[in-house]
Amino acid sequence: DTGVSQDPRHKITKRGQNVTFRCDPISEHNRLYWYRQTLGQGPEFLTYFQNEAQLEKSRLLSDRFSAERPKGSFSTLEIQRTEQGDSAMYLCASSPRRASGKVNEQFFGPGTRLTVL
Amino acid sequence: QQQVKQSPQSLIVQKGGISIINCAYENTAFDYFPWYQQFPGKGPALLIAIRPDVSEKKEGRFTISFNKSAKQFSLHIMDSQPGDSATYFCAASERNRDDKIIFGKGTRLHILP
Numbered sequence: 001d002t003g004v005s006q007d008p009r010h011k012i013t014k015r016g017q018n019v020t021f022r023c024d025p026i027s028e029h030n031r032l033y034w035y036r037q038t039l040g041q042g043p044e045f046l047t048y049f050q051n052e053a054q055l056e057k058s059r060l061l062s063d064r065f066s067a068e069r070p071k072g073s074f075s076t077l078e079i080q081r082t083e084q085g086d087s088a089m090y091l092c093a094s095s096p097r098r099a100s101g102k103v104n105e106q107f108f109g110p111g112t113r114l115t116v117l
Numbered sequence: 118q119q120q121v122k123q124s125p126q127s128l129i130v131q132k133g134g135i136s137i138i139n140c141a142y143e144n145t146a147f148d149y150f151p152w153y154q155q156f157p158g159k160g161p162a163l164l165i166a167i168r169p170d171v172s173e174k175k176e177g178r179f180t181i182s183f184n185k186s187a188k189q190f191s192l193h194i195m196d197s198q199p200g201d202s203a204t205y206f207c208a209a210s211e212r213n214r215d216d217k218i219i220f221g222k223g224t225r226l227h228i229l230p
Contacts, residue, residue, distance in 0.1 A: 004160070031216065035159050042206045042220030043161065056217065103149050103215045108160030
């Protein structure tokens with residue numbers, strides 16, 4: 001399967017613990033995105049990378065959240081001191097280098113479902 | 118403030134019928150309007166998309182109708198099938214900002230066999 005992969009698919013943790021999620025984008029996609037999706041809502045943009053550079057962060061991304069893409073390939077999203085409100089599906093997406101005049105399609109992974117007890 | 122408003126929240130349609138989902142937006146800088154389909158346990162997948170320079174785009178049984186003056190767009194699924202049962206999201210992004218997609222809240226569609 002050459003799509004976007006995410007690990008783990010499910011994570012249950014206790015309030016106050018740290019968690020880390022991994023995303024492997026489609027090979028050669030230079031852009032990588034993180035979204036959060038809560039029940040009954042659409043995905044909400046968190047942040048995105050172009051290669052290893054983090055170009056934008058949403059106000060939703062509090063200082064307890066940090067994302068990295070050290071070598072411009074896979075990315076990690078860490079949440080420190082988790083709170084019950086962090087319970088959500090965390091989606092990763094990737095897209096190829098933008099061709100002039102074209103819109104980049106974002107390809108989504110299956111997500112990591114986080115439950116904070 | 119919700120930038121893309123989607124309705125209805127849920128929809129039940131008989132097999133063979135037409136499913137219609139509506140979206141409205143306020144930001145006139147939006148110039149790309151995709152629709153995503155999401156099955157349980159999966160991430161969203163691009164279904165069809167439109168730019169505001171056309172009023173309609175059709176791909177197979179799926180059609181987007183776009184009304185620029187009213188700032189509204191809709192998805193029509195013709196001859197709806199049970200396999201179309203999924204959650205559908207309308208979305209929008211600004212010119213040259215396809216990195217930041219704003220999603221609607223979604224419509225859960227159920228097609229009765």
